Amino acid sequence: MPRPKAASGSLSVMRLTWLIVVGIATAGCRDKSASVGAQSADRATAGSATPKTATGATPQPRPGAPTLSADQLFDEETRDQTWAASAEQSIHAVAPELADVSCRRLSCRVTLTAGSEAELVAAADKLEADDSLRAIDGVQSIKLTAPQQRDGKLAMRLYVRFDRD
Numbered sequence: 001m002p003r004p005k006a007a008s009g010s011l012s013v014m015r016l017t018w019l020i021v022v023g024i025a026t027a028g029c030r031d032k033s034a035s036v037g038a039q040s041a042d043r044a045t046a047g048s049a050t051p052k053t054a055t056g057a058t059p060q061p062r063p064g065a066p067t068l069s070a071d072q073l074f075d076e077e078t079r080d081q082t083w084a085a086s087a088e089q090s091i092h093a094v095a096p097e098l099a100d101v102s103c104r105r106l107s108c109r110v111t112l113t114a115g116s117e118a119e120l121v122a123a124a125d126k127l128e129a130d131d132s133l134r135a136i137d138g139v140q141s142i143k144l145t146a147p148q149q150r151d152g153k154l155a156m157r158l159y160v161r162f163d164r165d
């Protein structure tokens with residue numbers, strides 16, 4: 001069933017934000033330290049601003065887990081020439097509109113461009129469909145990044161992760 005066109009720019013921004021959130025959730029990126037903090041806050045005593053553990057002790061702050069950007073993770077991955085060439089061909093076959101297709105050992109980085117937010121959202125929706133990138137054998141997840149302005153157009157990077165076990 002065709003989707004209705006966005007009535008306003010704010011609806012487009014909301015859809016784009018939703019796509020980014022879904023992409024992150026699909027990739028399984030979660031801040032586990034945030035959930036630990038929420039659990040500790042639940043144990044705060046009445047009238048106290050300091051959370052307590054189950055034993056009554058004040059928990060020690062935990063340092064945040066080191067994280068790498070998607071670009072850094074991709075750049076650090078070694079290239080499996082044979083697999084990468086095959087994966088790049090598969091991506092071009094199902095999504096010829098993607099640019100800068102580059103694969104390594106477990107993942108590929110591609111760029112999606114569009115003239116407007118509405119076009120970018122529609123194109124990203126299409127790529128997330130079962131008959132597009134997800135149809136490629138072994139695709140495990142697709143991560144969408146925040147769009148950026150490039151040469152008068154909006155560009156978004158996508159990271160396609162494969163299960164090669």
